[in-house]
Amino acid sequence: MTETIMMHDLRVRSCPACHHLEQRMAGYFAELQGLLSRSEDARSEYADEGGLCPLHTWQLAQFSSPRGIARGHAAIMRKLADRLARPGETGVAGEASSVLQNGADGCRVCRFLKDEEARYIGAFHVFLEHVENFESYMRSHGLCLRHLSQVLDGLLDKVRKERLVRLAAERLREIGENMIRYDQKIEELKRGQLTRDEKDAYRRGIVMLAGERVVFNPFLKGN
Numbered sequence: 001m002t003e004t005i006m007m008h009d010l011r012v013r014s015c016p017a018c019h020h021l022e023q024r025m026a027g028y029f030a031e032l033q034g035l036l037s038r039s040e041d042a043r044s045e046y047a048d049e050g051g052l053c054p055l056h057t058w059q060l061a062q063f064s065s066p067r068g069i070a071r072g073h074a075a076i077m078r079k080l081a082d083r084l085a086r087p088g089e090t091g092v093a094g095e096a097s098s099v100l101q102n103g104a105d106g107c108r109v110c111r112f113l114k115d116e117e118a119r120y121i122g123a124f125h126v127f128l129e130h131v132e133n134f135e136s137y138m139r140s141h142g143l144c145l146r147h148l149s150q151v152l153d154g155l156l157d158k159v160r161k162e163r164l165v166r167l168a169a170e171r172l173r174e175i176g177e178n179m180i181r182y183d184q185k186i187e188e189l190k191r192g193q194l195t196r197d198e199k200d201a202y203r204r205g206i207v208m209l210a211g212e213r214v215v216f217n218p219f220l221k222g223n
């Protein structure tokens with residue numbers, strides 16, 4: 001991961017780590033979908049793994065056409081049907097779905113996301129060691145709370161830690177104030193007077209609280 005990429009990530013109106021992971025995930029899903037469309041081996045491997053966790057199954061579907069989903073998933077349907085039909089495989093019928101549905105441990109996208117996130121946070125620590133990079137960060141929109149806590153965990157310098165936390169407090173306050181002004185201007189039918197900061201405050205606020213949608217996963221431990 002180069003400094004140039006991180007410098008670019010700092011310029012987005014979102015959490016730099018989330019932004020990076022969102023891009024990596026989009027690439028991963030596009031590649032996986034292509035693979036499932038093209039390759040019989042990939043489809044059978046996907047079926048053997050039990051597919052993805054529920055959240056990532058839906059996210060993959062968003063990157064696929066109806067035909068792509070159909071082509072990529074016929075094998076796993078067959079495989080699961082066979083398993084359910086085998087006596088003694090899943091015990092009582094009522095337990096079947098929890099036995100067959102993939103969790104974070106068996107989901108390759110969960111593993112990919114976890115590894116990529118750890119790699120990015122590690123690289124971010126190195127990036128922040130340079131004074132000019134650190135100051136660039138202080139001018140950015142800042143990390144979401146989840147990624148901030150991950151960065152703080154590995155940071156030894158107390159002064160820098162405090163500055164990062166103070167910045168997050170400032171950003172939260174700013175976004176909150178922009179949210180109020182946004183609400184007021186909409187109420188007063190002054191949409192034309194909205195500033196850029198007011199317009200996307202609702203989105204930036206949600207990112208601060210919860211991270212970008214693609215990065216949050218209720219099935220992944222430690223979220």
Ligand SMILES: [Zn+2]
Pocket residue numbers: 015016017018019143144145146147211212215
């Ligand atoms: Zn984030």
Ligand SMILES: [Zn+2]
Pocket residue numbers: 052053054055056103104107108109110111217219
């Ligand atoms: Zn998953």
